Amino acid sequence: MPTTYRAQMITRPGGPEVLQTVDLPILAPGPGELRVAVCASGVGATDLTMLTGNYAFAPKIPFIAGYEIAGVVEALGADVTGFRVGQRVAALTVYGGFAERLVRGAEHFVPIPDEVSDVEAVAVILNYVTAWQMIHRVANVRAGQTALVTGAGGGVGTALLQLLRLADVKTYGAASARKHALVAGLGATPVDYHLGPIDGLIHAREPAGVDFVFDAVGGANIGPCLRAARRGGMVVGYGFMAADSALAKARMFWDIFVGARLRGRIGKFYGITLLYRKNAKPFREDLPKIFALVAGRKVSPVIAATFPLLEARKAIELLATGSVEGKIVLTCD
Numbered sequence: 001m002p003t004t005y006r007a008q009m010i011t012r013p014g015g016p017e018v019l020q021t022v023d024l025p026i027l028a029p030g031p032g033e034l035r036v037a038v039c040a041s042g043v044g045a046t047d048l049t050m051l052t053g054n055y056a057f058a059p060k061i062p063f064i065a066g067y068e069i070a071g072v073v074e075a076l077g078a079d080v081t082g083f084r085v086g087q088r089v090a091a092l093t094v095y096g097g098f099a100e101r102l103v104r105g106a107e108h109f110v111p112i113p114d115e116v117s118d119v120e121a122v123a124v125i126l127n128y129v130t131a132w133q134m135i136h137r138v139a140n141v142r143a144g145q146t147a148l149v150t151g152a153g154g155g156v157g158t159a160l161l162q163l164l165r166l167a168d169v170k171t172y173g174a175a176s177a178r179k180h181a182l183v184a185g186l187g188a189t190p191v192d193y194h195l196g197p198i199d200g201l202i203h204a205r206e207p208a209g210v211d212f213v214f215d216a217v218g219g220a221n222i223g224p225c226l227r228a229a230r231r232g233g234m235v236v237g238y239g240f241m242a243a244d245s246a247l248a249k250a251r252m253f254w255d256i257f258v259g260a261r262l263r264g265r266i267g268k269f270y271g272i273t274l275l276y277r278k279n280a281k282p283f284r285e286d287l288p289k290i291f292a293l294v295a296g297r298k299v300s301p302v303i304a305a306t307f308p309l310l311e312a313r314k315a316i317e318l319l320a321t322g323s324v325e326g327k328i329v330l331t332c333d
Contacts, residue, residue, distance in 0.1 A: 002026065007064045007099035008312040013053035016316040019065065019098075026101055029077035034106050036071040036089060040122040041097040043307075043315045043328040044155055045239060050095065051316070057273045058095045065312070066097020066330075068125035070118040073109075080106045088112040090121050092129075092283060094273055098312050100332050107280065110287045115295035123301035123327040124159070128290045129283060130272045131159035131214075134236050135167060137282065138268050139212050143168035148202055148228055151216035152188065153179035155327045156239065158302045160214050161186035166298060169212075172205065174198055182302070182325050199227035209233055222255040226265050234266040302326025308333075 004023045011020045029035040047065055049055045073087045083089070089109040096102055112121045135141050147164055151157045152173030164171045165187035172191050173183035180190035191201050198221070202210060209230035215221060216239035225235050237256050253269070260267030276283050293299045304326040307315040315328050 005100040006310065008066070008309065009062050009064050010051060010053075011062050013051070013061060015051060016313045016320065018051060019313045019316065021310055024099075024101075027103055029075050029080075029103050031078040032080060032105055032107075033077040033103055034073055034080060034083060034089070034109055035075040035077075035101060035103045036069070036091075036109070037074045038069045038071040038097065038100055038102055038309075038332050039088075039118040040070045040332070041066045041099075041309065041330040042068040042122045042126060043312070043319055043330060044126060045319070046126075047316060048320060057277070064096045064099050066099065067094055068092050068122055069097040069102055070112060070121040070125075071102065074101070077106075082106070083109065083111075088114075088118070088121075090125050090287065092125055092272070092276060094276075098309065098330065100309065110284060110291075113291050113295045116291050119303060119306065119329050119331065120294050120301055121291065122329055123155075123303060124290045124294060124299075125287065126272065127155040127159040127327060128163070128299070128301065129286050130156050130238065130270070131163050132286050132290060133272065133275070133282065134214055134238065134270050135160070135163055137286075138236055138270055139214075139234055141167050141169050141212060144170075145212065146170045146172075146206055146210040147212040147214065148172045148174065148191075148198070148210045148225070149188065149214045150174045150193070150198070150221065150225065151239070152183050152190075153325050154216065155302075155324075156216060158182070158186060158326050159299075161188045162299045164188075166293075172202060172210065174201075179325055186302075197224050199224040202228040206230075212236065214238070218249075218252050220251075222252050223259070226255065226260055226263050226267070229265050231264040232266070234268060235260060236268045236270055238270040304328050306331055 153175040171188040173188035183190040213235040256267035
């Protein structure tokens with residue numbers, strides 16, 4: 001048994017170059033904790049925010065990055081029940097996942113079915129639970145309704161397209177032209193946002209507007225998204241890739257919570273980490289549902305690329321290009 005493990009640590013604020021490989025001692029799990037040998041870790045947009053040191057739910061730099069993991073239980077702390085050594089588990093870690101080992105409270109782990117691979121499991125933890133909860137816990141969609149998904153080629157976007165198709169919702173996916181084949185293959189009608197304002201493009205197809213908009217972009221995009229929704233419709237904002245300043249964020253939240261009401265629409269903000277910290281029960285209820293869909297081949301996460309753990313910097317650099325379709329995954333030997 002080794003006495004140390006390797007991890008990718010954010011050593012200072014910056015870009016992908018600040019990720020450094022470090023060796024850390026393997027610790028025994030404390031009471032109520034599990035030690036897990038990590039097999040796969042997800043890479044997503046939040047990791048880019050963490051590099052800057054501006055992510056509210058991460059510790060102060062230096063810390064180990066990594067928002068979600070799939071792995072195998074290696075050791076049990078005192079008073080742990082319901083788990084066994086050798087069992088495959090998944091967790092929403094928020095940070096600490098870019099590592100060969102992870103010690104966390106047992107309450108954070110969810111068993112992985114045998115029919116679901118490590119790469120599939122880690123690709124759905126954040127993206128598909130986010131999509132599922134926005135669809136079924138926030139929007140409460142019904143069959144026959146209509147929806148627009150922005151950022152449709154990304155990790156959460158592709159999850160939304162698949163889950164909305166399962167819910168029998170007519171969906172439009174806003175993406176660059178090179179991602180239209182992917183969007184169409186996931187059951188949505190592609191919309192090229194380069195051709196004009198998204199509200200005009202949607203009203204050309206749905207004159208009254210769509211019932212729901214799921215917007216990952218934020219910033220100035222919220223206004224057109226509100227106009228793309230019908231009167232009484234809902235815009236669910238998440239991710240907010242374009243909100244790159246305090247002023248942009250303030251304007252964006254004003255649009256969601258005040259501007260939406262003034263336009264006769266409903267504005268909602270969704271953040272999985274905030275909800276998880278308040279109450280982890282919905283996450284623990286919903287992730288097994290997603291695993292069951294993957295095991296039954298009802299959904300299939302889109303994997304853009306896999307990298308070894310020690311090449312996390314390359315994975316983040318690829319993510320930062322904006323060309324990624326689906327999810328990037330790190331794997332451990």
